[in-house]
Amino acid sequence: MSRPRKARTLESLPAPVIYIPAGWTQHQSTPVEVAIEDFEIMRLTDGHNLNIEDAAKKVGVSRSTAGRMLERARRAIALGFEQRAPVYLDASEDLILTPPKHLESHNAEPSSQPHCGGLAIACEIPQSNSPVERIFGRAPAFAMIHPDGSLRAQIQNPGAKLKRDAAPAAVRLLKSQGVSRVVAGRFGPEAIKALAAEAIQPLVANGFSLKQAIELFNR
DSSP: OOOOOOOOOOOSOOOOOOOTTTOOOOOOOOOEEHHHHHHHHHHIIIIIIOOOHHHHHTTOOOOOHHHHHHHHHHHHHHHHHHHHHOOOEOTTTTTTTOOOOOGGGTTTTOOOOSSEEEEEEEEEETTTBOOOSBBBBTTTTEEEEESSSOEEEEEEEEGOOOOOOOOOHHHHHHHHHEEEEEEESSSHHHHHHHHHHTTTEEEEEETTTTHHHHHHOOO
């Protein structure tokens, strides 16, 4: 039986990012992943001097769970430095984020505030309550969003059916559409590097509906 996925509450949604050591090449150590929820516990305790109980309450987990999350984050970063491996920050396999309070209603209207650059959201079908797709490179399609929050187009993802190099194919599609920011539930290190090369910002919103993602990021 698979482990149930539990929602987490984060003060902010860190964009996926990869830190590559100077001199690293593809033939060296594989990237080390730090889950954003584990990093949040480490940020609150090590970075902002909260005790583990208070950090656990903020994220919405028990003290013992927070302790394990903190241990995982510290160990991953330590091993990454020791092995001179890239360290990348991303959503874990079982993470579901809790949307901010003002986005919890599915009846909220999309924001009309203008944004900088094109916004794309990984999805299967472009309906308000459709969930944001979990895996960037394998998403069936991308919803292209107008500055007023309306749907500009739904573009099929050529990477969805590829056996390899799915993420670069998706990135090429987004670049051709003038996208500068893309929302999905999770980005692998290959996707993060390909997006960075094209100056496209990845944004995590796992557990969000399409409408909630538009409300949060289309501003």
